[in-house]
Amino acid sequence: MxxxxxxxxxxxxxxxxxxxxxxxxxxxxxxxxxxxxxxxxxxxxxxxxxxxxxxxxxxxxxxxxxxxxxxxxxxxxxxxxxxxxxxxxxxxxxxxxxxxxxxxxxxxxxxxxxxxxxxRLAALLFLVSQQERVVLMERLASIGRTSAASRIAALILELRTRLRRNDPTIENVVPVPLTQEDIGDMTGLTPVYVNRTLRQLRTSGIATWRRGVITIDDRDALAVLAALPQSPERDTSWIPSRRG
Amino acid sequence: MxxxxxxxxxxxxxxxxxxxxxxxxxxxxxxxxxxxxxxxxxxxxxxxxxxxxxxxxxxxxxxxxxxxxxxxxxxxxxxxxxxxxxxxxxxxxxxxxxxxxxxxxxxxxxxxxxxxxxxRLAALLFLVSQQERVVLMERLASIGRTSAASRIAALILELRTRLRRNDPTIENVVPVPLTQEDIGDMTGLTPVYVNRTLRQLRTSGIATWRRGVITIDDRDALAVLAALPQSPERDTSWIPSRRG
DNA sequence: CGACTTCTTGAGGAGACTCAAGGGTGGTGG
DNA sequence: CCACCACCCTTGAGTCTCCTCAAGAAGTCG
Known part of the structure; x- marks a missing residue:
């Protein structure tokens, strides 16, 4: 550090x-x-x-x-x-x-x-950029083709996955310092409708997002709602080795 | 070739x-x-x-x-x-x-x-990827935050700009082999609504998209409608030179 | 010429937005 | 320690953009 x-x-x-x-x-x-x-x-x-x-x-x-x-x-x-x-x-x-x-x-x-x-490091940077493109592509698909609830479900799962790379102990409680307006600006929704959609997720027992903390109540249901494939791991065999 | x-x-x-x-x-x-x-x-x-x-x-x-x-x-x-x-x-x-x-x-x-x-070529590939990210980001903003007419306007301008890199003689007549369903799948709209929106653009004298050919009637109005910045040129001074 | 895709238009409905007002929550200063 | 203020959240009512379903016309390819 x-x-x-x-x-x-x-x-x-x-x-x-x-x-x-x-x-x-x-x-x-x-x-x-x-x-x-x-x-x-x-x-x-x-x-x-x-x-x-x-x-x-x-x-x-x-x-x-x-x-x-x-x-x-x-x-x-x-x-x-x-x-x-x-x-x-x-x-x-x-x-x-x-x-x-x-x-x-x-x-x-x-x-x-x-x-x-x-x-080698250059190739790694390149690879990171490709991954960022994939994330953007999936967000695009989410916003372009799914309902408000699905977009927020996809967002929750994306944040959880990324935060787990930092802290693998994260399971169903995810700390997220975003306001409902931020969520709207990420998902292409208005803050008012974000609020209604979060309530809907809460009352249907899928997830609770309150005061900067998401609590996932039913991850399977969340994944179904998100309707996007969960990407598997990367293959880095094409990257030049240090000596070669 | x-x-x-x-x-x-x-x-x-x-x-x-x-x-x-x-x-x-x-x-x-x-x-x-x-x-x-x-x-x-x-x-x-x-x-x-x-x-x-x-x-x-x-x-x-x-x-x-x-x-x-x-x-x-x-x-x-x-x-x-x-x-x-x-x-x-x-x-x-x-x-x-x-x-x-x-x-x-x-x-x-x-x-x-x-x-x-x-x-040098690696850096150029990297740069191209960053540009692709920018294009995705702008499409995301377009789909997430603008009306059907704006999305299609932005699409028309993007296609025109990119095609002009191939063929600088292109001005207001742009050949585009996309169906209305394709346009919908790019902009997050249904084919039916794409059709209605194209008619709207046509009757308001902004652009005509028919049989694989876009005719831009009022480019300024189109740019205003698209509501996105037209990106300027790139700066490539940071790229490694061939000898060095 | 016929089959298929694509385009066009109508009618009705739903998801998301706008406007508006009230209630929490946390931070800051007296 | 309390009061105030700013920001954020919550909920209601009404509206509109865009979608769905449906049917027919036009264009295209073999």
Whole structure:
């Protein structure tokens, strides 16, 4: 744990080993602290940077029209934040702290260095991006083609799965610092309707989401409701080995 | 043009130069031909491969529940197809030909080789993935937060922009081999409502979509309706140079 | 020319939204 | 320690966008 960065989390996320971690750690620059609700950078800001989330949660969102907001990703500790804007002159999304958070800045040039000097780590970064694409694709399918209850069920299961990578002891009680408005912005619903849908999940004995804590009462029913495949593990055999 | 692969298209797409192209060309294996409607591989199929689209259009979709389909990406010639499933033991999406199409197979191991032997090209592949993420994020915002008319407007503009990379002479007449059902599966709408929305766009003098051809009548109005930022160009200064 | 897919339009219904008001909860300052 | 304030949650009533079901027309391919 250097400057609070949860390396174990990052290792699990990328299948990186200790040497990879060492290499990567050297990339992280100064640390930034954010209070809940604080904005790290706005969509459209010039010269976007890449960050690594050390602690807390941040949300990346896109503003549509005058006021509508769509959260495209909530990041948990260990996540790389801001990669999609890597090659853009201006940021394509807004990064905002959902809870108090700390981030390390990663110079864009350092990413290029990884590709030159550490092909294995570069491939791991590439792989992480593919996984992020899959998550986005599944969220797209969820929002485009399912009911409010299904979208929220899928969200609950996604958060549970991701949090379990950090903390394998998590089972049916999942701490989540999102407001109902945040949930709406993630699922494409209004806060009012999120509230009604949560009540429906609660009264039907499937899940209870209250005061920042989800309690899953019937995981099978939740999975059926979500209607999305639970992705299995990854195959990393194609990644270059360290010596070769 | 080797085996019909539009290298110029790929070069424009990735900012790759001739040497990069040469390297990449060696990766492409056997060519596969598909008729319209034919499925290359189903979601859940084991050992997914990566392809390069040589000609025609293919769609990647996710099945939700019993019958609902969400198209997460339509690919144009030059695109890399199937990357998101790269590290998964089973394919996360179904690849289907929207029009007659040809694809080259790319061995998974060859991708790893690129990372070992050609960091510059690896970085370009990485960059392309980030761009794909941005496109997904914007589609997510569109579907999650805008009306049917806005979604279709955004789709029209996205297709126009991408096709113009292939053929810069395209202005207001855009050839698009998608059925109204396909449009619905891309935008999260039913085919019936797509039809009504297209009529609405037509009668309000914004755009006409008929028989595989979009005619844009008022591009400014279309952009306002789409309500999404038109992304500017990329900054690739961080990519490793060939010698260095 | 015939079979099939795709498009078009109508009528009715439901899921999600908007507007509005009241009740909790936690944080801050006196 | 209490009171106030801001934020968030909760619920009701009414509306509208979009969906479902259905049938026929138009286009396309063999």
């Amino acid at each position: 250097d400057a609070g960065w949860d390396y174990e989390r990052f290792k699990a996320f990328t299948c990186a080993d200790d040497d990879d971690i060492d290499t990567f750690r050297r990339l992280a620059g100064p640390t930034i602290g954010l209070k809940r609700g604080e904005i790290l950078r706005m969509q459209g800001a010039p010269d976007p940077q890449v960050y690594i989330l050390l602690s807390g949660w941040v949300a990346c969102s896109i503003i549509v029209g005058e006021s509508a907001r769509q959260i495209v990703k909530v990041h948990l500790p260990g996540d790389l934040v801001g990669m999609p804007s890597l090659a853009a002159p201006t940021a394509c999304d807004t990064i905002e702290a959902v809870s108090a958070a700390k981030l390390g800045v990663i110079e864009t040039a350092a990413i290029g260095q990884v590709f030159s000097s550490n092909p | 080797d085996a019909g692969w539009d290298y110029e298209r790929f070069k424009a797409f990735t900012c790759a130069d001739d040497d990069d192209i040469d390297t990449f060309r060696r990766l492409a294996g056997p060519t596969i031909g598909l008729k319209r409607g034919e499925i290359l591989r189903m979601q859940g199929a084991p050992d997914p491969q990566v392809y390069i689209l040589l000609s025609g259009w293919v769609a990647c979709s996710i099945i939700v529940g019993e019958s609902a389909r969400q198209i997460v990406k339509v690919h144009l010639p030059g695109d890399l197809v199937g990357m998101p499933s790269l590290a998964a033991p089973t394919a996360c999406d179904t690849i289907e030909a929207v029009s007659a199409a040809k694809l080259g197979v790319i061995e998974t191991a060859a991708i790893g080789q690129v990372f070992s032997s050609n960091p």
